[in-house]
Amino acid sequence: xxxxxxxxxxxVVEEGGFTRAGARLHVSQPGVSAQVAQLERELGQRLLxxxxxxxxxxxxxxxxxxxxxxxxxxxxxxxxxxxxxxxxLRGRVALGLVPGAAGAVVDGFDVVEVLxxxxxxxxxxxxxxxxxxxxxxxxALLRGELDLAVVGLAGEPPPGVSCQVVLDEPLVAAVRTxxxxxxxxxxxxxxxxxxxxxxxISLPRxxxxxxxxxxxxxxxxxxxxxxxxxxxxxxxxxxxxxxxGVAVVPSGAESGAGTRAGLGNDTASGSGSGSGSGSGSGxxxxxxxxxxxxxxxxxxxxxxxxxxxxxxxxxxxxLRSGAPGRPAP
Numbered sequence: 001x002x003x004x005x006x007x008x009x010x011x012v013v014e015e016g017g018f019t020r021a022g023a024r025l026h027v028s029q030p031g032v033s034a035q036v037a038q039l040e041r042e043l044g045q046r047l048l049x050x051x052x053x054x055x056x057x058x059x060x061x062x063x064x065x066x067x068x069x070x071x072x073x074x075x076x077x078x079x080x081x082x083x084x085x086x087x088x089l090r091g092r093v094a095l096g097l098v099p100g101a102a103g104a105v106v107d108g109f110d111v112v113e114v115l116x117x118x119x120x121x122x123x124x125x126x127x128x129x130x131x132x133x134x135x136x137x138x139x140a141l142l143r144g145e146l147d148l149a150v151v152g153l154a155g156e157p158p159p160g161v162s163c164q165v166v167l168d169e170p171l172v173a174a175v176r177t178x179x180x181x182x183x184x185x186x187x188x189x190x191x192x193x194x195x196x197x198x199x200x201i202s203l204p205r206x207x208x209x210x211x212x213x214x215x216x217x218x219x220x221x222x223x224x225x226x227x228x229x230x231x232x233x234x235x236x237x238x239x240x241x242x243x244x245g246v247a248v249v250p251s252g253a254e255s256g257a258g259t260r261a262g263l264g265n266d267t268a269s270g271s272g273s274g275s276g277s278g279s280g281s282g283x284x285x286x287x288x289x290x291x292x293x294x295x296x297x298x299x300x301x302x303x304x305x306x307x308x309x310x311x312x313x314x315x316x317x318x319l320r321s322g323a324p325g326r327p328a329p
Contacts, residue, residue, distance in 0.1 A: 003075060005039040006068040008032045009047060013065055016054040076100050077308070090124040091311035096137040096149035097129060097253040098207075099231050100299065109166045111150065116323045118315055125311045133206035141303055147312035148319065152208025153217070153297040163299035164320055167250075171209065171294040174240045174247040181246060182285065191291040199227040199245035201236045212294055213248055241284055250296045251286065 002248050011021035012032065022029040047061035097111065115127060132140070134151035141149055142160055150166070157163045163284055173190060175181050184194045195217070202224070203209045210226075217224045228239050233249040240247035300319055307313050 001037065001042055003072065005035045005042075006071055008035045009039055009061075010068050010072065011053055011063065012036060012048060013057050013061070016056070018055065027187070049068065051271045052168045052224075065078075083108050090126060091309045092126040093148065093307075093309075093312045093315050094146045094149070095315070096140060096146045097131050098134060098137075098150055098152055099131045111319075114318050115315075122311065122314070125315075127315070130273050133204065134208045135206040135211075138301065141301060144308070147302070147307040147309070148316055151299060151301050153299050154208040154211030157271045157299075157301060160304050161301050162304045165299045166172055167296070167298040169250045169296050170250050170288055171212070171296050172288050173247055174237055174249055174284050176241065176243055177285050178283075179243075179246070179285075181287070185287050187298055189288040189290040192216055192289055192294075193222070193291070195224065195246060195248075195289075196222045197225060200224050201228040201230070201239045201245045201247040202226050203233075203236070204229045208298075209248065209296055210248070213298075214295055216292060237284065248289070251288070295323055308314075 008025065008027070010020065011024055012018055015021040015024055018032050018036075019029045022032045025032065036048065043060075043064070045060040045064075046058055047064060049056045049058050049061075095115075119125070119127065130146075134149075134153070137146060137149040137151050138158055138161060140146040142158065151163075153163065153165070173181070175194065181190060181194060181198070184190050200213075202213055205211075228236075229246050230236050230239065233247075236247040236249050239245065300316075302316055307316055314319055
């Protein structure tokens with residue numbers, strides 16, 4: 001069995017045919033077909049169904065496919081790691097971000113600025129950025145699909161993941177100044193139970209803020225009624241301003257602008273003492289949530305055993321040095 005055979009097999013599956021796979025690999029179609037046929041003979045299994053208009057993997061082919069991809073990824077990792085140790089830092093770093101994190105600056109933590117300076121120093125390093133929910137990014141970290149991530153925390157990080165908090169803000173309820181909820185406010189705050197039965201506007205499931213909201217409501221004996229979801233606090237605030245419900249957002253997001261609101265688009269964790277002014281703008285008022293107070297956290301996350309390659313470890317050091325706070329347990 002040769003790596004070329006695995007590479008051709010994977011390409012045929014992904015392209016749906018031998019001709020397109022050959023064009024992708026710059027190899028003739030008969031050459032691709034011959035190599036895949038040889039692989040099937042060596043394994044004693046038919047890996048591809050050639051009967052339809054599109055070539056598809058058989059049951060055996062689907063089982064083999066993940067191992068073939070893993071083998072190719074491992075070989076590529078070996079090559080890149082060896083290059084990284086050659087003197088000039090090279091390689092690829094996969095960095096996940098909660099939506100909005102790249103455009104925010106919080107307490108001096110500026111992801112774009114750090115990445116720009118890192119690229120100037122190490123132009124041979126490829127940095128792949130992606131955005132997703134915190135839940136999926138933490139899982140991707142543990143699977144090795146991401147090297148680093150900026151995530152919202154809904155409690156302690158999972159085993160095997162270390163974090164350094166870069167943002168810790170109280171969560172508030174953004175409501176219109178004519179909302180009946182204002183009557184329940186005392187010193188600019190409302191108890192969490194005041195949200196029972198109210199139409200809420202929140203980030204989607206899988207985000208840190210949504211997780212802490214659901215957990216806190218469950219502990220208070222009720223399930224939150226979320227009528228509207230959106231991926232950014234600014235949108236949540238606009239929906240609240242339209243009178244469509246109560247938006248649960250990080251403090252500062254009710255202004256509809258600002259860097260903290262941008263970075264807070266997937267925050268949340270824990271409970272603690274919240275703080276807020278109860279003052280509003282544009283017809284909205286931010287009421288801090290009390291009993292319990294909820295806080296939102298955004299953190300830089302990495303596997304506890306460290307990223308595997310020198311490039312990722314170097315970037316982690318740069319990001320940590322530019323981030324406020326201390327590592328979370």
